[in-house]
Amino acid sequence: xxxxxxxxxxxxxxxxxxxxxxxxxxxxxxxxxxxxxxxxxxxxxxxxxxxxxxxxxxxxxxxxxxxxxxxxxxxxxxxxxxxxxxxxxxxxxxxxxxxxxxxxxxxxxxxxxxxxxxxxxxxxxxxxxxxxxxxxxxxxxxxxxxxxxxxxxxxxxxxxxxxxxxxxxxxxxxxxxxxxxxxxxxxxxxxxxxxxxxxxxxxxxxxxxxxxxxxxxxxxxxxxxxxxxxxxxxxxxxxxxxxxxxxxxxxxxxxxxxxxxxxxxxxxxxxxxxxxxxxxxxxxxxxxxxxxxxxxxxxxxxxxxxxxxxx
Amino acid sequence: xxxxxxxxxxxxxxxxxxxxxxxxxxxxxxxxxxxxxxxxxxxxxxxxxxxxxxxxxxxxxxxxxxxxxxxxxxxxxxxxxxxxxxxxxxxxxxxxxxxxxxxxxxxxxxxxxxxxxxxxxxxxxxxxxxxxxxxxxxxxxxxxxxxxxxxxxxxxxxxxxxxxxxxxxxxxxxxxxxxxxxxxxxxxxxxxxxxxxxxxxxxxxxxxxxxxxxxxxxxxxxxxxxxxxxxxxxxxxxxxxxxxxxxxxxxxxxxxxxxxxxxxxxxxxxxxxxxxxxxxxxxxxxxxxxxxxxxxxxxxxxxxxxxxxxxxxxxxxxxxxxxxxxxxxxxxxxxxxxxxxxxxxxxxxxxxxxxxxxxxxxxxxxxxxxxxxxxxxxxxxxxxxxxxxxxxxxxxxxxxxxxxxxxxxxxxxxxxxxxxxxxxxxxxxxxxxxxxxxxxxxxxxxxxxxxxxxxxxxxxxxxxxxxxxxxxxxxxxxxxxxxxxxxxxxxxxxxxxxxxxxxxxxxxxxxxxxxxxxxxxxxxxxxxxxxxxxxxxxxxxxxxxxxxxxxxxxxxxxxxxxxxxxxxxxxx
Ligand code: NA
Ligand code: NA
Numbered sequence: 001x002x003x004x005x006x007x008x009x010x011x012x013x014x015x016x017x018x019x020x021x022x023x024x025x026x027x028x029x030x031x032x033x034x035x036x037x038x039x040x041x042x043x044x045x046x047x048x049x050x051x052x053x054x055x056x057x058x059x060x061x062x063x064x065x066x067x068x069x070x071x072x073x074x075x076x077x078x079x080x081x082x083x084x085x086x087x088x089x090x091x092x093x094x095x096x097x098x099x100x101x102x103x104x105x106x107x108x109x110x111x112x113x114x115x116x117x118x119x120x121x122x123x124x125x126x127x128x129x130x131x132x133x134x135x136x137x138x139x140x141x142x143x144x145x146x147x148x149x150x151x152x153x154x155x156x157x158x159x160x161x162x163x164x165x166x167x168x169x170x171x172x173x174x175x176x177x178x179x180x181x182x183x184x185x186x187x188x189x190x191x192x193x194x195x196x197x198x199x200x201x202x203x204x205x206x207x208x209x210x211x212x213x214x215x216x217x218x219x220x221x222x223x224x225x226x227x228x229x230x231x232x233x234x235x236x237x238x239x240x241x242x243x244x245x246x247x248x249x250x251x252x253x254x255x256x257x258x259x260x261x262x263x264x265x266x267x268x269x270x271x272x273x274x275x276x277x278x279x280x281x282x283x284x285x286x287x288x289x290x291x292x293x294x295x296x297x298x299x300x301x302x303x304x305x306x307x308x309x310x311x
Numbered sequence: 312x313x314x315x316x317x318x319x320x321x322x323x324x325x326x327x328x329x330x331x332x333x334x335x336x337x338x339x340x341x342x343x344x345x346x347x348x349x350x351x352x353x354x355x356x357x358x359x360x361x362x363x364x365x366x367x368x369x370x371x372x373x374x375x376x377x378x379x380x381x382x383x384x385x386x387x388x389x390x391x392x393x394x395x396x397x398x399x400x401x402x403x404x405x406x407x408x409x410x411x412x413x414x415x416x417x418x419x420x421x422x423x424x425x426x427x428x429x430x431x432x433x434x435x436x437x438x439x440x441x442x443x444x445x446x447x448x449x450x451x452x453x454x455x456x457x458x459x460x461x462x463x464x465x466x467x468x469x470x471x472x473x474x475x476x477x478x479x480x481x482x483x484x485x486x487x488x489x490x491x492x493x494x495x496x497x498x499x500x501x502x503x504x505x506x507x508x509x510x511x512x513x514x515x516x517x518x519x520x521x522x523x524x525x526x527x528x529x530x531x532x533x534x535x536x537x538x539x540x541x542x543x544x545x546x547x548x549x550x551x552x553x554x555x556x557x558x559x560x561x562x563x564x565x566x567x568x569x570x571x572x573x574x575x576x577x578x579x580x581x582x583x584x585x586x587x588x589x590x591x592x593x594x595x596x597x598x599x600x601x602x603x604x605x606x607x608x609x610x611x612x613x614x615x616x617x618x619x620x621x622x623x624x625x626x627x628x629x630x631x632x633x634x635x636x637x638x639x640x641x642x643x644x645x646x647x648x649x650x651x652x653x654x655x656x657x658x659x660x661x662x663x664x665x666x667x668x669x670x671x672x673x674x675x676x677x678x679x680x681x682x683x684x685x686x687x688x689x690x691x692x693x694x695x696x697x698x699x700x701x702x703x704x705x706x707x708x709x710x711x712x713x714x715x716x717x718x719x720x721x722x723x724x725x726x727x728x729x730x731x732x733x734x735x736x737x738x739x740x741x742x743x744x745x746x747x748x749x750x751x752x753x754x755x756x757x758x759x760x761x762x763x764x765x766x767x768x769x770x771x772x773x774x775x776x777x778x779x780x781x782x783x784x785x786x787x788x789x790x791x792x793x794x795x796x797x798x799x800x801x802x803x804x805x806x807x808x809x810x811x812x813x814x815x816x817x818x819x820x821x822x823x824x825x826x827x828x829x830x831x832x833x834x835x836x837x838x839x840x841x842x843x844x845x846x847x848x849x850x851x852x853x854x855x856x857x858x859x860x861x862x863x864x865x866x867x868x869x870x871x872x873x874x875x876x877x878x879x880x881x882x883x
Binding site for chain 1: 336338405408410411513516519630633
């Protein structure tokens with residue numbers, strides 16, 4: 001093949017990849033997988049320098065670094081990129097997706113392509129979408145219906161969407177960095193929070209918020225992306241190989257997350273964590289509708305939201 | 312600074328009075344803090360706040376001084392070029408809008424375009440006014456040539472780029488350039504040696520290093536410390552302490568240690584504690600007959616406890632980077648902190664020559680001293696209880712403390728001009744500390760990219776895998792890393808590597824985690840990058856070189872406690 005001859009002559013290009021978590025986590029394993037796939041197809045062409053454990057910074061810092069040229073690839077949740085592409089928040093709308101398959105249909109369809117084009121304009125080449133799992137409600141006392149949230153202080157990430165959702169249920173949202181969250185929950189700065197199952201166990205939060213209500217209110221979506229400045233210097237064959245590897249990697253990642261969630265919940269249960277089911281689902285969805293209304297102008301209109309809801 | 316204070320206090324008020332919070336308050340506060348750091352930069356490059364490591368310059372004959380000054384200025388000029396240029400290119404490249412503030416992200420970078428430019432202007436004006444025009448010219452030419460040539464060429468080498476960065480930063484340090492400038496200038500040359508850190512990314516990395524939410528407590532604790540003195544509260548607290556233990560040898564120093572232990576239970580930042588102690592207690596200690604360097608050293612050594620006794624930023628970082636339980640780590644921190652305080656207390660009673668500062672007080676005098684010190688206790692209680700019972704975050708507690716001391720200053724009818732100078736001085740100090748923390752970030756980034764941490768696993772296991780040997784090697788690795796790395800970066804880089812290595816050798820991971828944090832924290836007191844020493848030096852004007860010497864007995868005490876901790880984990 002012609003590119004094999006050239007790749008033997010071409011210099012090895014280093015790709016600096018930032019990963020937020022350790023070697024044993026899906027966030028890093030996906031890059032080992034992608035690197036291996038690329039190496040089989042283009043031997044010696046790329047060296048993936050995967051830097052784990054968030055040593056290169058948080059999601060937003062890494063996204064900035066990719067635009068400024070010091071990081072070439074990473075994963076990111078869509079919310080961390082919404083400062084560049086606000087329309088991404090459509091994937092974060094609460095109670096919009098019924099299950100993982102529903103989300104998968106939407107991001108591999110027209111909505112996904114549209115968002116990828118918008119990201120590319122902002123110098124993020126998003127080769128594939130990933131699913132970090134659903135966010136669930138975590139509380140000190142069992143809570144099954146939204147009325148019980150009234151007056152509770154809930155830890156949220158610094159995002160208008162999350163703040164508005166919990167305000168709609170009458171809770172008081174407080175922004176606390178994830179590293180301070182355990183402390184804040186144990187001292188009582190916050191009474192509740194929401195997170196994915198893997199992170200719930202990862203941060204040992206079952207020690208301070210033992211009740212997990214399976215609300216699955218938001219499906220945390222993300223992307224596998226490359227920096228546009230790096231991408232522009234690649235041949236089209238190389239782009240094809242990297243894209244394919246990233247897409248296979250995304251499927252591998254989604255599988256790992258499902259396994260990780262099962263393991264995480266076993267770990268939580270062994271340490272006294274309890275899983276409860278939400279009741280009064282209409283009340284939960286009504287609160288979410290107010291967020292849909294507020295964000296419809298940003299994400300492209302109510303019609304679009306409704307279309308995705310019934311996709 | 313005042314705006315920042317009002318903002319954080321208003322948010323606490325809003326949360327409790329109206330059960331709501333301002334969305335974006337946190338981010339706005341961080342942006343204001345960035346602006347403060349950028350604007351303090353041109354003012355803080357001279358004087359004690361610049362954190363110059365001046366041992367060599369003082370030691371060499373005076374004729375070398377001019378050469379040193381020119382070299383140091385060249386380092387500063389390079390740092391200013393890099394900041395200005397990098398921030399300017401970032402403005403167009405960064406894009407995006409802050410989701411919580413609705414403001415474009417480039418504004419953060421504009422602060423540093425201004426800061427870099429003003430630093431350059433200020434330096435030129437200073438040198439021209441003092442008649443060092445020729446020296447200035449030479450520094451500008453050297454910096455311009457080196458900086459310019461690094462933009463057109465690169466060197467291919469098998470050595471990791473971060474090694475060259477360390478050498479350049481070390482050179483800057485030796486010629487007594489401001490520490491932060493030495494780091495920034497070194498990072499500017501990263502691309503020249505093949506390092507993957509273009510200038511805009513360098514500035515972005517530094518800005519993100521300064522943008523951690525917990526750092527926001529630093530300006531407030533500095534302000535509270537300054538205002539305590541102006542309002543006369545600090546004096547009353549020390550009078551009370553003196554009435555209790557002043558008749559004993561070194562009693563006042565023991566009180567400082569005890570106060571630091573109490574404050575450790577409130578804050579998680581040793582840097583904030585060092586700044587607070589230095590501005591509050593150092594003048595009192597000196598007035599009571601302690602040599603200034605020893606007073607500063609006692610304060611710096613006591614402030615190590617802050618990140619060991621919970622709450623602790625260090626333990627939270629470690630727990631986030633590894634799979635260790637925060638709860639267990641914090642419990643371990645209590646034991647370790649207690650042991651360290653004990654060792655320090657012994658070291659103080661052995662080393663302090665200052666005799667009794669007064670005769671034994673009568674119980675009546677003690678009561679009256681206690682009554683007049685009530686506002687100061689109130690401050691401690693607000694901070695400790697506020698965080699312990701979860702009413703406020705550490706940053707908000709710091710802001711409340713600052714607000715309360717401001718009220719006390721008004722109540723004591725302190726002059727408007729002295730209150731104003733408190734604001735100005737603490738803003739400058741906070742700016743200098745923030746810049747240093749930020750300037751270490753690009754360096755940590757390069758070390759991480761070079762995979763320096765990964766190769767350390769091999770070193771740890773190089774002499775065998777028995778618990779004793781692994782523990783010994785891990786401590787040696789931490790010792791070396793602690794010399795040159797920022798504590799937070801060292802925890803994030805080394806924690807995930809060393810904790811599994813230790814666990815594999817049969818050591819208790821929680822015990823090892825505590826040892827890791829204690830070891831790294833001690834390095835806040837060791838040259839060349841002894842953050843706590845530089846903070847104390849910055850606040851008290853005592854040269855860092857004198858503090859490094861004066862801290863030796865307390866450093867020894869802390870190493871003894873580290874040794875005891877290691878022994879403990881091997882035996883139990
Ligand atoms: Na503490
Ligand atoms: Na050090």
